Amino acid sequence: MNDAAATTNGDMKGLARVSRAIAAASPALAGATASPRVVLQFDHTSRIYQPHESLGVRYRIEGIDDEKVRAVERSAVWYTEGKGEEDLEAHFFERLFGQDAVATAVPDGSFAIVLPTSPLSYEGVIVKVRWCVRVRIFFEGGKDFVSEHVFEVGQIPPARNRREPLA
Amino acid sequence: MTAQRPINDGSSEFCGNPFSTRYTQPGRITPMDRFGRPLNLHGILASLAELGGTAAIQGPHGSGKTTLLEHLACALQHRGVCVVRVRLRGMSDALKALLAIAQSPPSGIVCIDSWEQMGRLLSSLARGLAWVRGCHVLVTSHRVTGLPLLIDCQTSHPLLVAIVRQLPSHEIWHGQRIAAADVEEAFEQCGGNMRESLYHLYDRFERHGREVPDMPVMPAVSIVPLRSMKFMKPFGIFFAPRYPSTT
Amino acid sequence: MKLPRFFGKKRGHRRTGSQAWGSFGEGLFYAVLLVSGFVFGGLVLSGTVAYSPTDPDTVVLQHGYDWWMWLLTLLLPGALVAFGGSGVMRVIRVWGKSEEHRAASMGLSELLDTMGQAAQDAPGHPGVPTCENLVNSPGTILRYRLPLESAENWTLIGFGLFALLWNAFVLVLAVGAGLDLLSGKTDWILFMVLVPFVAVGIGGIVVFVWTFVLATAVGPTQLEISDHPLVPGGSYDVLLGQAGTGRFRTLEVFLEVEELATFRQGTDTRTERLVVWRERVKEWHDVELAPGGRFESHFMIDIPADAMHSFVSKHNSVHWRIVLRGLSESRPAFTRIFPLVVFPLSAPSVRPPVHSAWQVSP
Numbered sequence: 001m002n003d004a005a006a007t008t009n010g011d012m013k014g015l016a017r018v019s020r021a022i023a024a025a026s027p028a029l030a031g032a033t034a035s036p037r038v039v040l041q042f043d044h045t046s047r048i049y050q051p052h053e054s055l056g057v058r059y060r061i062e063g064i065d066d067e068k069v070r071a072v073e074r075s076a077v078w079y080t081e082g083k084g085e086e087d088l089e090a091h092f093f094e095r096l097f098g099q100d101a102v103a104t105a106v107p108d109g110s111f112a113i114v115l116p117t118s119p120l121s122y123e124g125v126i127v128k129v130r131w132c133v134r135v136r137i138f139f140e141g142g143k144d145f146v147s148e149h150v151f152e153v154g155q156i157p158p159a160r161n162r163r164e165p166l167a
Numbered sequence: 168m169t170a171q172r173p174i175n176d177g178s179s180e181f182c183g184n185p186f187s188t189r190y191t192q193p194g195r196i197t198p199m200d201r202f203g204r205p206l207n208l209h210g211i212l213a214s215l216a217e218l219g220g221t222a223a224i225q226g227p228h229g230s231g232k233t234t235l236l237e238h239l240a241c242a243l244q245h246r247g248v249c250v251v252r253v254r255l256r257g258m259s260d261a262l263k264a265l266l267a268i269a270q271s272p273p274s275g276i277v278c279i280d281s282w283e284q285m286g287r288l289l290s291s292l293a294r295g296l297a298w299v300r301g302c303h304v305l306v307t308s309h310r311v312t313g314l315p316l317l318i319d320c321q322t323s324h325p326l327l328v329a330i331v332r333q334l335p336s337h338e339i340w341h342g343q344r345i346a347a348a349d350v351e352e353a354f355e356q357c358g359g360n361m362r363e364s365l366y367h368l369y370d371r372f373e374r375h376g377r378e379v380p381d382m383p384v385m386p387a388v389s390i391v392p393l394r395s396m397k398f399m400k401p402f403g404i405f406f407a408p409r410y411p412s413t414t
Numbered sequence: 415m416k417l418p419r420f421f422g423k424k425r426g427h428r429r430t431g432s433q434a435w436g437s438f439g440e441g442l443f444y445a446v447l448l449v450s451g452f453v454f455g456g457l458v459l460s461g462t463v464a465y466s467p468t469d470p471d472t473v474v475l476q477h478g479y480d481w482w483m484w485l486l487t488l489l490l491p492g493a494l495v496a497f498g499g500s501g502v503m504r505v506i507r508v509w510g511k512s513e514e515h516r517a518a519s520m521g522l523s524e525l526l527d528t529m530g531q532a533a534q535d536a537p538g539h540p541g542v543p544t545c546e547n548l549v550n551s552p553g554t555i556l557r558y559r560l561p562l563e564s565a566e567n568w569t570l571i572g573f574g575l576f577a578l579l580w581n582a583f584v585l586v587l588a589v590g591a592g593l594d595l596l597s598g599k600t601d602w603i604l605f606m607v608l609v610p611f612v613a614v615g616i617g618g619i620v621v622f623v624w625t626f627v628l629a630t631a632v633g634p635t636q637l638e639i640s641d642h643p644l645v646p647g648g649s650y651d652v653l654l655g656q657a658g659t660g661r662f663r664t665l666e667v668f669l670e671v672e673e674l675a676t677f678r679q680g681t682d683t684r685t686e687r688l689v690v691w692r693e694r695v696k697e698w699h700d701v702e703l704a705p706g707g708r709f710e711s712h713f714m715i716d717i718p719a720d721a722m723h724s725f726v727s728k729h730n731s732v733h734w735r736i737v738l739r740g741l742s743e744s745r746p747a748f749t750r751i752f753p754l755v756v757f758p759l760s761a762p763s764v765r766p767p768v769h770s771a772w773q774v775s776p
Contacts, residue, residue: 051758075514078541080730081187083369083686084675087727089540093518118758119541122722125373126688127673127730128184129541136512144512154758156722159671159690160377188677251443256683263497270446 036063038135038147047151049115055151056112057133064107064137071097071138072105076113076131078153083126091116097138106137120154184376185334186369191362193234194241196330201321203329206235208242211318215239218315220276220303221294225311226320229360232307233280235320239305240278249275255284261293268293273301282306282314322359324351330361331368344375441505447498455491534726536643536757543726545643545755553638556653560637560736560752570625577618584608584615633658633703635738635750643755644734647719652736654696656709661743662701668737669693669715671722676729695736723758 043056055076076092092113096105115131122129131153136146189195198206215222224232244250251267253260264285267277277297279285285293290312297304306314331337331350349371350364357363536544553559591604633656640651654667671691677684696713703709715736725732734754741747 051760073512073514075518077514077517079189080727081183081189082673082675082730083188083366083677083684085677085729086189086192087729088513088517089727090514090518091540093514095515116540117760118539118723119725120723120758122725122732124673124722124732125377125690126675126686127725127732128187129725134514136514146512155720157720158377159673159722251440266447266450267443270443 036061036067036137036145038062038149040133040135040147040149042133042149042151043112044151048155049151049153051115051117051120051153054112054114055133056110057149058110059108059135061107061109061135061137064139068140069102069106069137070140071095072102072109073134073136073138074105074109074111075134075136076115077134078119078129078131081128081130082124109135115153120156121152122156123158125159183335184369184372185336185340186365186372190334191330191365193237196231196234196333198231198235198238199326199329201323201326203323203325206318208238211235211239212242215305215317218317220305221297221314222305222317223282223312223314224305224307224318224320225309225316226307227309227322227359229357229362229364230309230320230322231326231361232309232320235318236278236280236305236307240276243276251275251277253277253279255279255281257284258286258289261285261289265289265293265296268296268300268302268304271297271300271302276303276305279304279306282308282312283310322354322361324354327354327361327364330365340372344372441502441509444498444501444505447494448502449498451491451494451496451498454494455488536755539723539757541725541727542757543724543731543755548753548755549642553653556638556640556651558639558642560639560642560754562635562637563735563751563753570622573618573622573625577615577622580611580618581615584611587611632740632742632745632748633708637736637738637752639754643724643757644717645757645759646717646721646723647759649714649716652695652713652715654709654711654713654738656701656703656738656740657707658703658742659705659707660703660745662703662709663699663741663743664739665698665701665709666694666739667696667713668739669695670735670737672733672735674731674733717756721756724755 038059038061040057040059043054049055073096074092074094075090077088077090079086079088092111094111096102119129121131130150132148132150134146134148136144138144198208200206224235226232240250240252249272251271253264253267255261255264261284264277264279267279271277282290293304294314304314305317306312328347328350331341331345345368349368353364353367353371357367534543536542548560549558551559551561587604587608591601591608594601594604635657636653636655638653638655641648644650652667656662656665669692670689672687672689674688675686695715696711698709698711701709717734722732724734734756736752736754738750738752739747740750
């Protein structure tokens with residue numbers, strides 16, 4: 001290791017102080033409040049939908065008794081999964097903030113959307129397309145929590161399960 | 168109220184691949200040492216402070232340098248430190264790094280990925296500039312940099328095993344779609360490169376899934392972003408394997 | 415929003431700092447780049463201006479530098495302005511927003527999206543590529559003529575463009591040096607720069623010519639199709655026309671689906687391609703072509719009813735294509751790729767077209 005003789009920045013000393021303080025406080029954090037969770041139900045128990053079909057969800061947020069919710073975001077997004085970098089696009093997005101609006105969405109809420117023509121859910125080999133509903137909760141103090149629930153649009157069979165093996 | 172279908176009831180229709188980049192990209196996996204034990208990020212940040220705030224994370228390709236840098240950058244940001252991230256893809260990005268250092272406030276940190284792209288002359292210039300500005304640089308490199316060494320990332324088979332253990336629904340597919348021998352083979356074939364090993368295991372998982380279609384399928388997985396993990400761990404920077412959003 | 419604190423305390427599981435402020439440096443960095451670009455460029459330009467000593471109200475230009483130095487000097491402030499401006503706009507767009515919020519607002523800010531992601535989607539079909547470039551060429555017998563997309567074409571175009579642009583630049587430098595020489599001024603720095611530039615330019619021309627010869631060794635291939643875009647469950651007429659001379663040992667036509675995934679990490683950009691489905695549509699052996707002649711064949715392709723549609727996003731895609739592979743007697747094997755776009759069926763009641771007879775193009 002190189003023994004740097006550089007002047008120690010005051011903020012980095014502060015950072016070290018904080019680091020030590022946090023390390024000392026760690027045992028006290030073991031009894032932190034339970035994690036929140038979102039229990040969500042789709043109107044189709046199979047969670048399979050067709051393009052242009054209406055999708056309805058109901059959800060309940062649990063485990064946030066002593067936390068004050070600042071805002072809630074509800075969205076339906078599709079994303080890619082596989083070997084490539086993840087791409088994501090929101091088909092439906094709704095942000096609710098303010099006491100009155102949040103009260104309609106926490107702890108119970110629901111919404112319904114009409115699904116688009118595309119893209120369909122796809123189980124490829126190195127590229128997969130998935131749809132999901134996300135409920136994101138923002139708390140006072142800046143922290144947030146998100147829950148994701150996958151559903152299927154269309155019924156495309158997985159790739160490489162077709163007529164003939166590759167020539 | 169029924170929620171998402173429970174795990175492993177046989178009717179789930181989703182077959183996620185746990186080795187997708189979604190679950191393995193930097194920031195998703197807990198940084199660990201070469202023995203597969205979680206790194207003490209507090210200790211690392213304390214070491215960084217003792218080194219004066221400027222240091223290097225060294226290691227070969229695919230050894231988790233970028234992953235660790237990302238976790239440290241997030242941890243510093245959570246503490247309100249001004250952090251600028253620069254990713255170097257070639258010498259042409261060196262100007263980006265120099266300008267980031269030139270404009271960083273004295274208490275700030277410039278996190279530079281792939282410091283070796285700077286070259287000797289530009290890296291010396293960057294170090295001098297950081298000293299003049301009073302800011303700090305935290306870099307990754309797969310060569311010796313001359314900067315104080317914060318941590319030397321090394322890979323090993325136990326590390327790959329520990330990474331694989333963190334992936335979603337590990338208890339369902341491990342031993343069936345991916346065996347311990349597959350992990351060992353991936354490590355050896357890819358020369359210890361963790362990234363390549365994970366790609367190798369991705370392919371293997373896919374091949375195995377299509378050969379044996381009646382294997383238990385994986386449920387949908389809840390993804391928790393980095394900054395939300397503080398509900399599970401003190402610092403929100405360790406990967407909480409899953410929040411089951413099911414009953 | 416809380417004020418920044420450069421070290422914060424943790425109370426229980428809360429943090430007192432805000433992550434948004436941690437990203438403040440990034441926005442500040444790009445803003446300063448932008449301002450630096452304007453300031454630097456202004457200084458460079460203003461350095462050419464001076465006031466006439468005899469008449470302070472008159473501005474004269476000073477020619478302190480050669481013209482090619484100007485060109486190089488103004489590149490730097492221009493790059494700073496472009497880079498800083500795009501960075502500032504990106505930071506403003508994503509400031510304090512969740513991942514879903516950013517994705518939702520992308521549709522509202524196509525002008526800010528420098529990659530132009532939204533422009534490549536077919537109208538009304540998110541995630542499906544547009545097929546405008548595939549239906550703008552009418553066929554002679556069937557409705558559309560498909561463009562050719564193959565690596566050899568792109569390589570040839572790439573080499574050609576490079577040779578053209580590079581040699582144009584070299585020509586400009588050479589003319590400037592020549593004019594300087596004729597006027598009695600010898601700029602040795604310029605001459606030293608010219609030597610490697612000229613060498614690379616000559617190399618570029620040689621490579622382009624060689625690639626051109628290889629690409630034209632086999633005659634052009636023409637593919638026409640009865641309709642486009644395609645839909646699952648549809649059957650389509652295809653007309654293949656292959657020109658050239660000599661004998662082809664085999665000619666094969668395939669219908670393929672290829673997945674493409676791109677991932678960046680550090681300095682690596684990894685792009686992987688995988689053909690996940692392939693059907694041999696047609697195959698010929700020992701095809702003899704007379705000089706000036708052309709091999710023609712008509713056949714049908716079927717898109718499976720449960721096929722995935724074409725898909726495109728920033729880093730991932732699913733492509734359909736018709737691939738012609740040929741092996742000739744005296745020339746290297748060749749591959750010609752014709753892209754297709756398969757749309758999703760818009761509604762279950764929509765029946766896919768069946769084209770079982772020749773269609774006369776309009």
